[in-house]
Amino acid sequence: MLNVLLNWYRRRFSDPNAVTLFWLLVGGFAVIYFYGDILAPVLAALVIAYLLEWFVQRLIKIGLGRSSATTLVLLVFIGLMLLIGFGILPAVFRQGMTLVKTGPVMLANGTEYLKKLPQHYPDFFDASLVDSITAVIQDRLVNNSGVLVSFSFTSLMNIAVVLVYMVLVPLLIFFMLKDKEHLLLMMKRFLPNNRELANRVWLEMNDQITNYIRGKVIHILAVSAANYVVFAFMGINYALLLGISVGCSVLIPYIGAVAVTIPVTVVALFQWGLSSDFAYLMLAYAIVQTLDANILTPLLFSETMNLHPIAIILAVLVFGGLWGFWGVFFAIPLATLVKAVVNSWPGSTRTEASIGSY
Template sequence: MLEVFSNWYKQKFSDPASVALLLFLLATFAVFVFWGEMLAPVLVAIVVAYLLEWPVSKLVRTGLGRTWATTLILILFTGLSALALVGLLPVVWRQAINLLIELPQIWSEAQIWLSSLPDKYPGFLVQSDINNALKGVNERVVGLGEDIISASFSSIVSIVALLIYLILVPLMVFFMLKDKHELLTNISNIMPRDRRLVKQVSLEMNSQIINYIRGKVLEILIVGTMSTITFALMDLRYSLLLGVLVGFSVLIPYIGAAVVTFPVAAVALFQWGVTPPFWYLMVAYGIIQALDGNLIVPILFSEAVSLHPVYIIIAVLFFGGLWGFWGVFFAIPLATLVKALLNAWSGSNESIQSQEPAKLTEQV
């Protein structure tokens, strides 16, 4: 066993560039594991900087200085974000409060409906099983309510953290965009000299991350807008709140769409019952999900490396468990990073094997 591991190590890491890539990867992983929460504002700033780099670079190509281009784009981005928050946040907040107030009534009617199922389908369901399941759910709901109450007492800490984000993140985004080349030069100076594979992987990942962040933001806006308009036209209650939830559900591939279906269906059932309007809404919601998966995603992520759905789900579960929201958000780029690393190490190994015959002929 030890010999097998030794042969594998010599085969994969005999190239100094492979060792440099491994050390760089381990150092980056350690930084985010031990100081991930502390560096969360930095991560937010990096995401925003990636998002704004494209318009900044476009203005720079027209002859405008990078400092002025960065200032102009950041002001526009901040202004649009503030207008969106002022226009949407109060409505979403009000609808969320109203939905929380009506949740007990929704759950009460759901329990009545579930309790009636054994009478309708006596051969498949037993009343005692339904009662036990409802008892377990009620206990979990009580525990969830206690968690929400306890979390409300820590809201002051959340407000302070939000203020820190609102001050630090724009500053970091400004300097990341304005001094992009200087920062990249400083990072390259502390890297090992033999960083061929690191550069190869970073170039591949840079294009992937840029494409992913832009595409994901556009996907959230498109799907959220389509859902909100559809729900509003069909006169569904809490249309803006549910549309926002559907938009953000695309952050979690496959899983998010399945989870957000429950509140949409629950509100529709509470409003209309099992009637034609309920089925019309679910059909419209299904069409939106089909358009997202079969039209919007292929167009927005046409440049992304294709990954099997199983790998994507595993990446969401693994990286989400490690880093929470940001692990879920970057699950696909991180899975692509793993693929790029495997390709780089395999290519490094092949290049070494191809170089060995050349060295022998030179010696002869």
């Protein structure tokens, strides 16, 4: 057994470039795992810098200097964020508070409906089971009400942190974009010389991460806008809140679409009941979801379509459990990184015939 392990180690780690890549990956994962909370503004700034780099490059091509292009792009970005912050978010917050206030009424109507089911369908529903379900729902509501109160106080305590981030993150973005080449050269000075394999993986992942972040932002905006238009046209309550919720659900592949369908269905049922309006809304919602899954998502993320759905779900669960929001956001690029490392690792290549034999 020991000889087998030693042979495997020599075969996989005989190349110094592979050892360098291994320790770089271990070090990077360890830093983010143990210091992720401290580095949160740096990670947020890095993501936004990746997003804005495309616009900076376009302005440089038309003759602007990098400093001027960075300043212009960052000012436009801050203006858009202020527009969203003062124009859209207050309306979303108001709709969210209204929905929270009407939650107990919706729950009461739902429990009353459940209690009537054994009377109308005695062969399918047991009265004691329905009573148990309603008791559990009411108990969870009482517990969650306390959680909401504590969450509101916690949110007030975090306002100072948000204000600091509002100043710190734009500064980080500006210097990441303005001094990009200098920062990359400075980082290379601390890397080992045997980094050919690491450079190859980095070049492959750099383009994919850039395309992924830009595509994900476009995806969220497009899905939010499309669902808001459908909800507003159909006249459902909380159209803006639900539309943005559906858009943000694309951050979690497969799972998010299922989870966000529940509040959409509950709000529609509470507003219309089992009527034709409810059926039309759910049909329109299903059409939008189908167009997103079959047209928009493959168009924006064609490079990630080679990942199996099970691999994507596992990546969301594993990396989300390790790093929370950022793990979920970067689940697909991280899964792609694992795949790229496995494919590039010495001794891991397979012929097409051997792959096809599985």
